[in-house]
Amino acid sequence: MRKVLMGNHAATLGAVLARAQVVAAYPITPATQVVELIAEMEAKGEFSGRFMRIESEHSAMAALLGAASAGARCFTATSSQGLAYMHELLHWVSGARLPIVMVDVNRALAAPWNLWTDQTDSLSQRDTGWIQLYCATNQEVLDTVLQAYKIAERVQLPAMVVLDGFTLSHVYEPVDVPTQEQADAFLPPWDAPRRLDPAAPAGFGAMEGPKGYMRLRKRLALDMERAEDETERAGAEFGREFGRDYGVIETYRTADADTVLLTSGAVGSTAKQAVDELREAGRKAGVVRVRLFRPFPAKTLRRVLRQGQKVAVVDRNYSQGQQGIFCEELKAAMYGLPERPEIYGYVAGLGGGDITVELLKEIWLETDSGKASALEPAWMEDPR
Amino acid sequence: MPRLKIDENLPVVHVSDRSTLENLTGSWRTMAPRLRPEKCTGCMLCWKYCPDACIEMIDGRPVIDMDHCKGCGICVAECPPKCLIMVEEGAR
Secondary structure: OEEEEEHHHHHHHHHHHOOOOEEEEOOOOOOHHHHHHHHHHHHOOOOOOEEEEOOOHHHHHHHHHHHHHOOOOEEEEEOHHHHHHHHHHHHHHHHOOOOOEEEEEEOOOOOOOOOOOOOHHHHOOOOOOOEEEEOOOHHHHHHHHHHHHHHHHHHOOOEEEEEEOOOOOOOEEEEEOOOHHHHHHHOOOOOOOOOOOOOOOOEEOOOOOHHHHHHHHHHHHHHHHHHHHHHHHHHHHHHHHHOOOOOOEEEEOOOOOOEEEEEOOOHHHHHHHHHHHHHHOOOOEEEEEEOEEEOOOHHHHHHHOOOOOEEEEEEOOOOOOOOOHHHHHHHHHHOOOOOOOEEEEEEEOHHHOOOOHHHHHHHHHHHHOOOOOOOOOEEEOOOO | OOOOOOOOOOOOOOEEOOOHHHOOHHHHOOEEEEEOHHHOOOOOHHHHHOOOOOEEEEOOEEEEOOOOOOOOOHHHHHOOOOOEEEEEOOOO
16 A cells, blocks of 8 residues: 655664564664554554563663574664664674564764764664664655565664664655455565573574584675675565565666765655756766675675776765765775776765755766776755 | 685574583682572562572572573672672682
């Protein structure tokens, strides 16, 4: 059924349709409504899982660590400071190989206080062993929560579904909401390969020496690597069921593009409009929107981007002392290839500044004209 | 080259069927709590605060499992009548 939904409620319906069994959460703007609606649906009897009110984000993830260890399908949502507070438990969950799905609504980290969208919160968690998927529309948010369970459960790793604060979280868009029967046909119940069981006591995650630890980490690395193909597979299966295909990246008019805008999240939608306008002016422009950030889809990007092409990476995030994070990851993925595109970094919209069609066109034109620096990122501000 | 051998047997998680009771953490101790039973009121605060749950109340008095007590001293710090004291490990 087609409904008009804010991004946060699209995320909620994804989790409810996935039949999440345990939700533990602590509210934080701009993610609060994700779990607020689950609590409301539980109170009305429309959500049959267990909703746990908890005293902090750290405890919320700890509660899910326990529930998932007992074999439950688990969900939570947070943002910014809340995600930072969860950090320790994120490692515990991935190390325990529990396929928990969490929505993170991008919001800038303090200080100073800022509520608006910025990807540095989720990208700061890139080394925690969580799969990360970035969404461009509210439809994609709902669809990605369903796919995230499938990917996570197949590789036994947790997954984070990321959406832009306010730009998606609080903006209403038409969303096609699947029926429960359709969702069930796509996503079977989670049958955990291991679970806490009083009848067969066991200790999970007990002390392990260097030799055992190294093997566990390598196994995690192999399964994380596998998540690139599993994301393609789940996206294709979703397409067959619902008519909406998803991959690790989305390309738009890239086939003959001289210069490509590479970005993520809702900016990926804006970039399409910028490219349409550049094409109308006779320019060969294209967009690559990176949907899967962890594992980084190096295999796919190496295939799509080519020698002679210029790539302008637009990052709404920054790694202090380094550069925009998608830019540095893309450079690392391309380094060492005998043939590779030229890569230029742009940092824009930190703390929620608008990344407009006009700004994206200017970034494209500067890169296309060969005036961009390949060594240092350009910090952009839209004066309009 | 000494590369990590990668095969199908790389474990996903480490699951142990051994009880943590086997881990005799009492050997970590350099100081030990000692009870002066005549002053004990049986208030159970030591039982409640012990972070390793190694105090058991028997006949209204605390009995400390010295195989697992790490000698952290929290029971001593919390004991209102000061009937628990810390002594050097091995002291008589």
